Each structure stands twice: as C-alpha cells, then as structure tokens.
Amino acid sequence: MFRSTNNTQNNSYFMNLALQQAKINLGNTRENPSVGCIITKNNTVISCGFTSLNGRPHAEHNAIHNSRESLKNCNLYTTLEPCSHYGKTNPCTGLIVKNKIKRVFFSIKDDDLRSYKKASTIFKNKKVFSYEGILSNVIKNFYRSYIIQKKNNIPFVTAKLAISKDNYTAHKNKKWITNKYSRGRVHLLRSCHDCIISSSETVTKDNSRLNCRIYGLEKTTPGRIILDRKLKISTSSQLIKDAKKYRTIIFYNETKPHKLKIMRKHGVSTYKIPLNGEGYLDLKKALEKAKKLKFYRIFLESGIKLTSSFLKENLVNDLKLFISNKKLGTKGHRATNGYLNNFFKKKSYTNEKVNLLGDRLITYKLK
Numbered sequence: 001m002f003r004s005t006n007n008t009q010n011n012s013y014f015m016n017l018a019l020q021q022a023k024i025n026l027g028n029t030r031e032n033p034s035v036g037c038i039i040t041k042n043n044t045v046i047s048c049g050f051t052s053l054n055g056r057p058h059a060e061h062n063a064i065h066n067s068r069e070s071l072k073n074c075n076l077y078t079t080l081e082p083c084s085h086y087g088k089t090n091p092c093t094g095l096i097v098k099n100k101i102k103r104v105f106f107s108i109k110d111d112d113l114r115s116y117k118k119a120s121t122i123f124k125n126k127k128v129f130s131y132e133g134i135l136s137n138v139i140k141n142f143y144r145s146y147i148i149q150k151k152n153n154i155p156f157v158t159a160k161l162a163i164s165k166d167n168y169t170a171h172k173n174k175k176w177i178t179n180k181y182s183r184g185r186v187h188l189l190r191s192c193h194d195c196i197i198s199s200s201e202t203v204t205k206d207n208s209r210l211n212c213r214i215y216g217l218e219k220t221t222p223g224r225i226i227l228d229r230k231l232k233i234s235t236s237s238q239l240i241k242d243a244k245k246y247r248t249i250i251f252y253n254e255t256k257p258h259k260l261k262i263m264r265k266h267g268v269s270t271y272k273i274p275l276n277g278e279g280y281l282d283l284k285k286a287l288e289k290a291k292k293l294k295f296y297r298i299f300l301e302s303g304i305k306l307t308s309s310f311l312k313e314n315l316v317n318d319l320k321l322f323i324s325n326k327k328l329g330t331k332g333h334r335a336t337n338g339y340l341n342n343f344f345k346k347k348s349y350t351n352e353k354v355n356l357l358g359d360r361l362i363t364y365k366l367k
Contacts, residue, residue, distance in 0.1 A: 010043060011134050014040055014045070014077045015107060015134040015135045015139075017038045017048070018079050018107075019036055019138070021059065021079075022059070022079045024036070024050045025050055025053060026297075027194050028053050028191075028192075029053070030294055031294065033051070033143060033146040035050065035079050036048075036050050036051075036079050037049045037050070037060045037062070037078045038077040038078075039063050039071060039077075040075045040076075041073075046067055046068075046069050046074070047064070049061070049066055056089055057089060058089070059078060060095065071100065072099070072102075074102060075101070075102065075103045075104075076104045077134075078104070078105070078107075079107050079139050079143075080143065081115060081117075081119045081132070082096060082104065082115075083110065083115045084115045084118040084122055085115055097123075101128065102128065103129040103130070103131070104119070104123055107132070107133065107140075108132070108133075108140050111147050144317075145297050148367075149297075154315070155290055156318075157197075157287070157300055157317050158300065158317065159311070159318070160299065160320045161304070161320070162178045162322040162324070164326060165325060165327045166329065166332060167336045168328045169304045169333075171328055172331050172333045173331060177324050177326075179324070179357065179358055179359050182324075185354075185356060187212050189299060190212045190222055190301075191212045191214065191221075194222050194296055194297050194298075195222050195224070195297070196299045196300075196301050197298055198226055198302045198306075199228070199303065199306045200226055202302045202303050204233060204237065207237055207238050207239075209242060210246075223246065223295060224239065224246060224249065225249045225251060226249070226251070227251050227306065228250050228251065228252050229280060229281050230252070230254045231254060231256045233250070235263060235266065247269075249268070249269045249270070249271065249293065250268055250269070251272075251286050252271075252281075253272060253273060255272070271289055273289060280309070300316065304340070308337070311339075314367065316367075317365070317366055317367055318363060318364065321344070321361070321363075322356075322359055322360070323359060323361075325358040325360075
C-alpha cells in the first residue's frame, strides 16, 4: 500500500501508474488514444484500466467497471482529458459523475475538438474537483504520435534502420547484423504500431513474415503494407500465405490481373497508388491511403533505399537507429550513403539512447 503526506509526490506517483497502464495497448486502439486510468481511495489503488483493443471501451470506463468497491469520494487519475461527447459509447465524464467520484486528475487536454477543454467545465458544474497538468511533459511526449496524426492527413511514421559499426546496412552472407536483443526490441516496436510498411524487395530477400514473435504479444501483430510498384512479390511468400491471419495490403501501380486475382484469393487487399515524378510510388499518397484504411501509427521497416526516400521527403517522425558493436569490413553490403551520413551528423538524439548489451539504439525525433 502506498501512502504519502506529500500530495504533489502522491499525485505524480499515481499518474505515473496511469501512464504505465496507457502503454499496454499503445498502437492497438485505432483512431483513439491509448489512455491509462487509476482509481484510489485513502491513497490506495483500488482499480485500474486502459483503453481496450480497437479503442473501446475507454480506460475510465474499464477502471470504473473493474472496481469491486464503491467509488464514492474516490480519486481518479487519467493520462488524458476524459471524453465528454456522445459517440459509439456514452461519455466518460458522465460515468465519473454518476459514480460520485470526488476528484479527477488528468495530465493533458485531448486534442479531439469534441472533448477539448470541456471536461473541467462539466466537473465544475457537477461539483467534482478536477486538476490538470501532472507529469504533463512526460505524457505529452507519450501522446506525440496521437497529437501529430490528429493534425495531419497522414499517419505518424517511425522508421527503423540497422547499421554496423562501420556504417553498413547489410551483411553479404548473413541475415542479421545486430544482436538478438536489438531484434527483440524490433518485435516490441512492431507490437506498439498498427501497421508495418516495407518494400517487396525487402520481403522477397528475407521471405519476411513481419509479425510480432514475442510470447504473449502475438495478437498485437500489426497490419502489413507492402510497396510493390510492379507486383514482383511471390504469391508463395510467407507473408502472402499469412494474409488471412494478419491483415495484408499491397500498394502497386503496374497492373497484373492474374497475379492480383491470386493475391485476393489469399486474402490480400490491393490498391493502385499513383507514381511520383521519378516513376516510383508516391509515398505521401501511399501514407494518405494508409490513414484512410484506419492506420495511425506506421512502423517503416525496410532497406536503406526506401528508408532514405521517406527521410528525404520529410515523412518520418521518429527514426530508430540500431547500431551494432561489430564492423563488417569486406563482408559489409549497402553502406549508408552521403545523404544519410550527413543526416546523422546534423541530428541530435532525444528521448532515448539505449544499450542493448553491445548494440546501441538511438531515437531521433525528426518532426
């Protein structure tokens, strides 16, 4: 049981617990933000909840319904301003008032205009104390992808790139250049995004499955979008075979009716995307289509060519750079080009620098 005579410390502690709840379904709540909620009585946690898979019910609803005790005069901590509009479900503000919760603490306002700045007014009218701003800097960073994609017509994009100590992105004879801890981290990153984008070249080279293979997180495998301008991907690839198990989409431009027919029989969805001025798939149009398909957090997992194209077009929000502790020398393949070398020199890492038992992970916040 946690008790404290310092209210500020106490509130920060419980809000941090709410944030840990919010992290559970990050990337798996569709257009809704992943929210965490904690309910306390006499400085003791009596219930908790997080936004459900696909976005409903909301965290506050789950925390309230998970409680086995009366919630009268309790405190509720939630990472985001509670919703106050009627949609597919009743508003969380109404549920909070109905259960006679005495105090509500939320960290930041919800950018959704249907709820923005409305909760505090509702609570004041119903004589429920509310307070905003606890751990606001930390939690605003957590909701960075939600805030950005709400303002744009394209999803939030996280790109992943692995390089050797001497700046090669591939080994001539081996599949991986990083260690098992880096690869495990990649699977964890997959689990907190709702879509992976890759190229047909990458999928063909590795016969990639692009799923989450961490025990217990298999159900969080994101959808897969493959950029395949000329429909080169083999219909016998593992990714195509798994299409009925994991949502799989091909973005193409050059029509091959027979191959499209086979793919669709396997459960693959296909969409024709226009070309850019250089004759490649228009990446921004591809991202716009991805958002129309209800993808909001994209994990770009491909080779240096496609990753560089996304970076050059300013379409990447976060870059996850995995750096091996080994040099490849003459066995190295596909070195980072002048553009990427200059890019890394100009960017300073923020938020994350992780030691992966030899390998390093640096997170670059780009926009």
